[in-house]
Amino acid sequence: MTTTTQTHTTPSLITSIWHWLRDNLLTPWYNALITIIVTPIVAFVLYRILAWIFFAAEWDVVKQNLRLFMVGPYPQEELWRSWVTLGIVVLLSGLSWGAWRGREWTAPISVVVLGILGALFLPITAASKINLLIMAAIFVGGQFLGAWKGEHLRKYVVWLWVLSFFIVLIILWDVRPSSTPPFFEANIPSGQVGGLTLTILLAVIGIVASFPIGVLLALGRRSSLPVVKTFSILYIEIIRGVPLVTVLWTASLLLPLFLPSDIRVDKFIRAVTGITLFSAAYLAENVRGGLQAIPKGQYEAAQALGLNYRQMMQYIILPQALRIVIPALVGQFIALFKDTTLVLIVGLLELLAIARSVISQPEFIGLQREVFVFIALIYWVFSYSMSYTSRRIEERLNVSRR
Amino acid sequence: MANTPLPVEHARPPFWRDERVLAVIAQIIFLIVVIVTAVYLFNNAREGLAQAGLTPGYDFLRLRAGFDIGDSIISYTSDDTYGRAFLVGIVNTVRVAIIGIILATILGTIMGILRLSPNLLLRGIATVYVETIRNTPLLVQLFFWYTAVMLKFPRVRQAIALPGPTYLSNRGLAIPWIEPLDGFRIWFGFFIAAFVIAYIVYRVQWTREDRTGQTSYPLTSALIAWIIVVIAGWFFAPGQPFTITRPELAGLNFEGGTVLAPEFAALLIGLVVYTGAFIAEIVRAGIQAVDKGQREAATALGLSTVQSLRFIILPQAMRIIIPPMTSQYLNLTKNSSLAFFIGFPDLFAVSTTIQNQTGKALEVISIVMACYLTTSLLTSLFMNWYNQKVRLVER
Numbered sequence: 001m002t003t004t005t006q007t008h009t010t011p012s013l014i015t016s017i018w019h020w021l022r023d024n025l026l027t028p029w030y031n032a033l034i035t036i037i038v039t040p041i042v043a044f045v046l047y048r049i050l051a052w053i054f055f056a057a058e059w060d061v062v063k064q065n066l067r068l069f070m071v072g073p074y075p076q077e078e079l080w081r082s083w084v085t086l087g088i089v090v091l092l093s094g095l096s097w098g099a100w101r102g103r104e105w106t107a108p109i110s111v112v113v114l115g116i117l118g119a120l121f122l123p124i125t126a127a128s129k130i131n132l133l134i135m136a137a138i139f140v141g142g143q144f145l146g147a148w149k150g151e152h153l154r155k156y157v158v159w160l161w162v163l164s165f166f167i168v169l170i171i172l173w174d175v176r177p178s179s180t181p182p183f184f185e186a187n188i189p190s191g192q193v194g195g196l197t198l199t200i201l202l203a204v205i206g207i208v209a210s211f212p213i214g215v216l217l218a219l220g221r222r223s224s225l226p227v228v229k230t231f232s233i234l235y236i237e238i239i240r241g242v243p244l245v246t247v248l249w250t251a252s253l254l255l256p257l258f259l260p261s262d263i264r265v266d267k268f269i270r271a272v273t274g275i276t277l278f279s280a281a282y283l284a285e286n287v288r289g290g291l292q293a294i295p296k297g298q299y300e301a302a303q304a305l306g307l308n309y310r311q312m313m314q315y316i317i318l319p320q321a322l323r324i325v326i327p328a329l330v331g332q333f334i335a336l337f338k339d340t341t342l343v344l345i346v347g348l349l350e351l352l353a354i355a356r357s358v359i360s361q362p363e364f365i366g367l368q369r370e371v372f373v374f375i376a377l378i379y380w381v382f383s384y385s386m387s388y389t390s391r392r393i394e395e396r397l398n399v400s401r402r
Numbered sequence: 403m404a405n406t407p408l409p410v411e412h413a414r415p416p417f418w419r420d421e422r423v424l425a426v427i428a429q430i431i432f433l434i435v436v437i438v439t440a441v442y443l444f445n446n447a448r449e450g451l452a453q454a455g456l457t458p459g460y461d462f463l464r465l466r467a468g469f470d471i472g473d474s475i476i477s478y479t480s481d482d483t484y485g486r487a488f489l490v491g492i493v494n495t496v497r498v499a500i501i502g503i504i505l506a507t508i509l510g511t512i513m514g515i516l517r518l519s520p521n522l523l524l525r526g527i528a529t530v531y532v533e534t535i536r537n538t539p540l541l542v543q544l545f546f547w548y549t550a551v552m553l554k555f556p557r558v559r560q561a562i563a564l565p566g567p568t569y570l571s572n573r574g575l576a577i578p579w580i581e582p583l584d585g586f587r588i589w590f591g592f593f594i595a596a597f598v599i600a601y602i603v604y605r606v607q608w609t610r611e612d613r614t615g616q617t618s619y620p621l622t623s624a625l626i627a628w629i630i631v632v633i634a635g636w637f638f639a640p641g642q643p644f645t646i647t648r649p650e651l652a653g654l655n656f657e658g659g660t661v662l663a664p665e666f667a668a669l670l671i672g673l674v675v676y677t678g679a680f681i682a683e684i685v686r687a688g689i690q691a692v693d694k695g696q697r698e699a700a701t702a703l704g705l706s707t708v709q710s711l712r713f714i715i716l717p718q719a720m721r722i723i724i725p726p727m728t729s730q731y732l733n734l735t736k737n738s739s740l741a742f743f744i745g746f747p748d749l750f751a752v753s754t755t756i757q758n759q760t761g762k763a764l765e766v767i768s769i770v771m772a773c774y775l776t777t778s779l780l781t782s783l784f785m786n787w788y789n790q791k792v793r794l795v796e797r
Contacts, residue, residue: 024522031521038523227429231436241778242771243736246750250771253763257450258443338539344743352542359549368550376538376546383537 052369061364062374063123068358069375072194072349082197083131085168087138092157092164094139098146099153108140165208172197194349196378202350203337206275207283207329213276214283215322219313221284222291232284239281245342248274252346271343279336286328290321330390334383351375447764454761462760463488469755471747473663484756491752492773498669498748499735505674506734507727510681517686528682535679541740543676548668548744555664558654567648569656575667576649579660585639592635600628665746669738677734681727688723689715721792725785732781736774749773 026032062069071082097107115136119129146153173193193201220232239247251274255265294317302312341352349357355375359368417423451458463485470480474490475497516528535543553572556562561571569576582590607620636643649659662670692715700710741748750770757766 024520034521035523038521038527042523042527225425225429225432227433231432237778237782238771238775242774243739243750245739245742246767246770246774249750249754250767253757253767254447257447257763260446261450261453334537338537341539341541342740344541352539352545355542356545368546368554372542372546372550376542379539379542380534380537384533387537 057370057373058367059370059374061358061367061370065354065358065364066123068195068354069351069378070195071197072354073192074194074197075192081171085172086135088164088168088171090135090139091142092161094142094144095146095153095160096157097139098143098148099150099157100146102150103143103147108143111139112136165204172201195354196351198348199337199340199350202271202275202340202343202348203333205272206279206336206340207333209272209276210279210283213280215287215318217280217284218287218291221288236281236284239278240285244274244278244339245345247278248342248345250274251277267346267348271346271348274346275336275340275343279332282332282335283329286325286332287321289328290323290325291317293324294320327390327394330386334386337382337386338379351378456761458762458764460765462762462765465760467756467759469759471752472745473666473747484760487752487756488749488769491747491749494741494747494752495735495738495749495773498666498673498738498741498746499731502670502673502677502734502738503731505670506677506681506730509674509678510730511685513678513682514685514689517682518689532679532682535676536683540672540676540737541743544668544672544740544744547672547675548664551671552664552668558651558656561651569649569651572664573655573661574664575662576656576659577662578646578648578658580644581647581658582644583642585641585643589635589639589643592631592638596628596631596635599631600624603627663746665741665744668744669741669746669748672740673734673737676737677730680730680733684723684726684730688719691722692718717792724788724792728781728785728788732778735777739774 025035067079071079074082094108097104101107115132118132122129122132124132146157217232217236220228221236223229223232248271252267252270255270255273259265298316298320299312302316307316340350343350344353344356347353352375355371358364359371364371414420448458464483466480467482467484467487468480469487471478471487471490473494476490476493478486478490513528513531516524517532519525519528552574555570555572558571558573561569561576563569566578568578601624604620604624607618607623610616611618611620647658649656649661651657696714696718697710700714705713738748739750742751742754745751753766753770757763760766
């Protein structure tokens with residue numbers, strides 16, 4: 001709006017403010033009327049909300065349980081393992097940022113500022129504050145390294161991300177074949193990872209595990225083989241026709257029933273199975289959208305070159321199709337991130353379950369608002385930043401394509 | 403050499419390289435793998451069930467349920483059967499879904515239009531609403547509405563009185579409600595018939611306008627027809643069909659009107675607010691997607707604002723809006739299963755109770771899935787029909 005005024009001969013600040021007000025709030029006459037009526041209501045609501053946040057709300061409940069919210073009942077003396085995993089993720093983020101965006105300054109500056117602010121104001125131990133600053137330093141170092149090596153590094157960074165997935169599971173959880181000796185002295189059962197960490201883990205594992213299944217289902221649905229096609233359609237439509245809670249509930253009831261009685265399936269596996277089976281159906285539909293968007297000429301050209309089905313899909317079709325559906329996949333990841341709350345039904349201690357257990361402690365009774373607003377804020381920050389980034393990337397891609 | 407045709411038997415590849423044969427073999431193998439896996443799983447299940455002393459079957463539906471359901475609009479006691487309990491759950495799910503869909507559509511449409519308002523404040527309110535709600539989990543919102551809003555209202559004696567009269571207390575929302583009298587059934591028949599007749603009038607007038615080009619006000623005529631039939635019903639019914647009763651504080655409870663349980667109210671508010679945010683985005687996108695030139699062309703043809711909205715903008719916007727809107731309706735229906743977490747007895751919540759009591763996991767799951775799948779199937783049938791109907795016929 002202000003850009004239109006800048007084309008005139010240097011308007012004074014007051015006139016440009018007036019123009020802005022006029023364009024956005026005052027013309028035509030009924031807009032002025034609406035503004036007059038709505039302003040006091042908005043002001044009143046804002047006043048009430050701010051007054052509650054700063055004076056009425058008792059944030060002590062959040063301060064005292066911050067560790068629970070972040071990692072759940074993870075043992076105190078093993079906490080360094082969660083810091084190491086965070087360090088790996090932060091390092092890789094820094095590397096990727098550097099490799100793709102170069103020596104760009106907004107991200108590292110905001111990370112450092114956030115780190116310092118966190119260290120200054122968060123109600124955490126001195127050791128955690130130092131760790132937080134180290135994390136910020138790792139990000140900056142990673143970005144420097146990424147920008148230095150630039151394009152060479154991109155391919156490796158992708159593989160490092162894949163590798164890090166397994167390293168994180170090993171460090172955090174000691175995931176390994178039962179025959180090998182444990183890497184760490186303290187064994188951590190799956191029930192002891194909780195809070196935000198578990199929420200993120202569930203969402204990431206869910207999307208990673210459902211990806212291959214989803215792609216296969218999408219190919220199956222577009223296949224010319226009637227049996228495969230029918231199976232894929234049935235699977236996708238049945239899963240998409242029922243709510244996630246019922247899928248999770250089914251998984252938690254039927255997995256122990258369907259598997260031989262000597263195999264014990266723990267809660268985490270049940271939840272991940274349910275989430276994966278559910279998410280695969282939606283992912284398949286997204287990928288199918290990408291497959292349909294590829295012009296027929298691409299298929300025909302691949303066949304004319306003598307490529308067989310697998311080669312055609314692997315080298316020609318899927319690389320293009322998957323690139324198209326990246327925004328949709330991000331959207332699905334956000335949905336999955338929010339949907340992890342439903343594993344409450346299996347009895348896992350993710351963020352929402354932690355919140356509920358905090359409220360049920362006798363000393364924090366009646367503080368539902370504070371706790372739910374706090375965890376809603378966490379979910380919001382993650383979801384919003386992901387969707388914002390995805391939108392920005394999409395815009396950039398669109399611009400370069402034109 | 404160049405003229406010699408290839409020998410016929412060489413034109414056909416050997417069967418292990420013949421794509422048609424390979425396709426059949428691949429499918430047979432796939433089918434076998436699927437069937438073997440399924441048989442293996444079901445065998446495990448059968449053995450497990452046999453060990454637990456359970457026999458599969460749906461006979462339990464006729465047994466006495468023995469548990470109470472807090473909120474039901476059809477009669478139910480703990481002496482009724484499991485089948486009846488399922489029915490109560492289904493009715494509750496349908497009740498929440500229908501009311502929720504209507505309210506979410508209203509809220510979403512208003513917010514979607516506000517997001518395009520030239521007024522910064524209105525635009526801001528709608529944007530904050532959409533971005534806040536869409537980026538937080540529905541379950542967190544439900545818990546918030548239930549434990550942090552509904553249960554925090556004062557006790558019945560100190561209930562907050564709103565105009566209506568409506569009372570807010572931690573027992574729920576007491577609102578005025580119609581109480582059917584003797585003539586209600588007959589009048590209700592007229593009430594339903596009014597919609598059918600109004601629709602027929604609308605079609606007739608609309609066809610006439612379409613054919614003759616004469617303005618014949620299909621919508622207005624339909625509305626008038628509806629009102630006439632409803633009023634006629636009032637006269638035909640013996641006595642007054644219903645009265646409106648108001649809730650009044652009596653002791654520790656309300657008398658008259660009806661009380662929406664806090665669980666129901668929280669679920670409804672949560673679903674409406676959540677789905678409304680998604681619908682708002684759909685409505686906004688639909689309106690924005692209609693080309694500006696269309697409106698200009700309509701004006702150039704001499705159509706009034708209302709006419710251009712009715713004949714040019716809306717039909718095109720609706721074509722874009724309806725498919726995602728239907729999937730949001732479906733989402734709302736599926737999301738109503740979260741009622742389980744706040745203790746509202748919907749289909750899923752009732753089913754978990756039944757499963758706990760009978761141990762009939764497979765049977766209960768199959769019933770629940772069948773119910774949800776039927777809804778989804780009906781919706782997608784409707785969608786296909788609608789898409790066929792509004793499809794752009796390009797020349």
